[in-house]
Amino acid sequence: EKTMVAYAELGASQRERIRARIDDPHFNWMETALAVPGTVKPLKLARAVLALGQCTEALDAGDDPRQVIDQLRLCGKTLQCLPQAQEILMQAETRIRNLEEKEKQKLLAEAEAFVDAGDFSMAGERIEKMKGFSLDETDRKRLEPLKKRFFHFQKRQRLGRMYEESVSRKDDVTSRRLAGRLARLPDDGSARRWADKVTKHTTA
DSSP: OHHHHHHHTSOHHHHHHHHHHOOOHHHHHHHHHHTSSSOOOHHHHHHHHHHHHHHHHHHHTTOOHHHHHHHHHHTHHHHTTOHHHHHHHHHHHHHHHHHHHHHHHHHHHHHHHHHHHTOHHHHHHHHHHGGGSOOOHHHHHHHHHHHHHHHHHHHHHHHHHHHHHHHHTTOHHHHHHHHHHHHHSSOSSOHHHHHHHHHHHHHO
16 A cells, blocks of 8 residues: 555656556556546545455455455546446446346246246245346246246145134034135146035035
């Protein structure tokens, strides 16, 4: 930091000699910023340029791009004249979009697998997480049938609990009605069982 501040306070010819001897992008960024009309204090500029260097290294190392963006925005006004800062910002934003797309496709695939396996509890968790993502037409076409099947599962669970309660009360009229509703739901392999219960409660 002190080196950057000292560099900013040197004359143009001295700075040029330093850049000729030392191959360090920080000095080039400092020079670009110093060439822009304004009154940015050397210390503030030095800290912003060092932050840009840290962000560049962090992105190259595969660190969280959100943290990179947050750090760049803290120095936004100071760094807005540097093409490198804008490039790093764009790279970080692109990486976030790619990570989100990857996570979205992972959730979709897991939701499909859990629905096919009949594990609607786990499928529901994935479907709920999908709400935080932007979906394109292809994503929506994959998600809608999953949501429908999950909705029918929830409805079947709710009606099943109501049915058990009515049976415990020996309420054959309500039990027959609920069993009929369950039998008419999209078939999960239990429609015949519920139809038999309708008959049972009818003859009770």
